[in-house]
Amino acid sequence: MRARGHGEQARSLAPRVCGLRFGMLLYLYRRRVRAHLAAELLAGLGVAVGVALVFGVLLSDASLTSSAGKLVRRLAGSARYELVAPTGAGISARTVSRVGALNGVEVAAPILRSEVTLRGPGGSEEVQLIGLSPAVEDLGGIGGQELAAGAKLLAGGVGLPSGVASQIGARRGGIVEIASGGRLTRVQVRATLGGTLAALAASPVAVAVLSRAQTITASRGRATEVLVKPLPGSAAAVHRRLAKIAGATLQLRPASGELKLLEEATAPNRQSTALFAAIAVIVGFLLALSAMLLTVPERRRFIAELRMQGYDTAQIAVLLGFQALMLGLLATAAGLGIGALLAGAFFQRVPGFLTAAFPIGAEEAFGVLPVAIAAGCGLSAAGAASALALLELRGRG
16 A cells, blocks of 8 residues: 555656656657557658758768867977978978077978878878977977877887878888889888877878988978977067068968968868758658658547547647657767768768878867757757648647
């Protein structure tokens, strides 16, 4: 008797929506799924397909610039400006010394970046060779503790991201060949980069100390850019002095200027992504709507049965809305999983003109925004399709 009393008390305290307990809503939804499994699966499939397409496209778009963006930010560290040489030219050691000697300059770190071909036991890959000077350590970022700890390891050899090393079959201590400008150089892999160097893990790059990179590329002591960190309060004055040194031969820009160029280069891709995502939403909605239309006669009978059992309009609306929510949640979860697979298998194809200019690697950037947009589309499609049944309640009290 006491146990029964406790059970009745628990049920009476259970949360209610318009007089309906949550347990009752679940029970009625399970009963509906058992009675109309094919229709629910078809509707869920429509929503899942739409979510998968939207999420796959958005994820691949976000992943397109993720690794390159991380690398640029980590290279720049605390630098504020950079001098960049035109394509095919370089910045002489004399110019680097002039920059470092300017009043108000705290750090001037030369960097060499050159497109090369890596060849290992398992294949070859086009990568960007990055030569880092010891001064990069003072900028923090990628050249902080990592370079300080690994400078001796990289001296005379190169460091490869784990992804690149795996792609060409290289291992630490092994020998790889670097083809640059018609020259072929054999170097030792002194380190595989990962862990604290996670910004490099998915980037198609190879890292060496500046002098070794200059030897490999026959750059004769030249760099391709100089990162500059002004002293506190000296930014404006340093900018004017750098502009005089740059003249008409070098480009002076913010240290994160490459990110802006990357965004401009990928603008057409983002536009096509938005269009394809919109088409995917429409496709998913039409599939879900078609499945829901097949169930309209049954839903009318279900609504009539509920009315005969004493349910009012608000309760029926809550029940139908709960069923749409459950369908949307389950289908969206499935769609997100399928979309992640699609992004990795089909959508992550980087255009050649981007890889030639930026160190773009294959990295899936799972963010809140793509998940929220895809989930919102899935829930909206399920709700809009299920809203057809609610039209039966118009004008009825």
